[in-house]
Amino acid sequence: MLLTLQIIHFFLTVSLVANNTAAGCSDFLRDQGVRPAGLKFLGCKLFQSDHPRRLVARYRISGRGAKAVENILASKFGMARLVFRCCGWEREKDYGRYRDTAGRTHLIDMFSDETIEKDWKKISGFTVTDELLLDEI
Numbered sequence: 001m002l003l004t005l006q007i008i009h010f011f012l013t014v015s016l017v018a019n020n021t022a023a024g025c026s027d028f029l030r031d032q033g034v035r036p037a038g039l040k041f042l043g044c045k046l047f048q049s050d051h052p053r054r055l056v057a058r059y060r061i062s063g064r065g066a067k068a069v070e071n072i073l074a075s076k077f078g079m080a081r082l083v084f085r086c087c088g089w090e091r092e093k094d095y096g097r098y099r100d101t102a103g104r105t106h107l108i109d110m111f112s113d114e115t116i117e118k119d120w121k122k123i124s125g126f127t128v129t130d131e132l133l134l135d136e137i
Helices: 001-020 064-078
Strands: 040-047 054-061 083-085 086-091 097-101 104-113 126-133
Touching: 054 064, 064 097, 064 104, 083 104, 097 126
Parallel strands: none
Antiparallel strands: 040 054, 054 126, 083 086, 086 104, 097 104, 104 126
16 A cells, blocks of 8 residues: 555656646636736746745736736736836836735736837737745745
8 A cells, every 4th residue: 555655656746747837836827717818828837945935837928918918917916017127028016916715825927038129019928927925925
């Protein structure tokens, strides 16, 4: 019995590492009922060596769809609007923030690929992250 459990644990561990996912990882925005058109879920990964430990779901959106996504994240989660700095677009100040149904804190961020372009429609893409904090800060 113990050997069977160890074998099952081994294959589950290998599967999680191979898929670059971790227990508790999910498409967090979908779980909140938020899925703007064109926003593609790329996956979720555990960052255990950082403090606080966190699960990070990553998304991509084209420059054409980025303004609509920014509007939704700002209105639903309070994320600060993006501003141009040096080499790309990033939050001016505050992360978006929410608590899920289990009361855990999530932080929302959005930023562009490196660019000097001011017209979002000409930018190849933007990244959105939803970070589930596993430890309180």
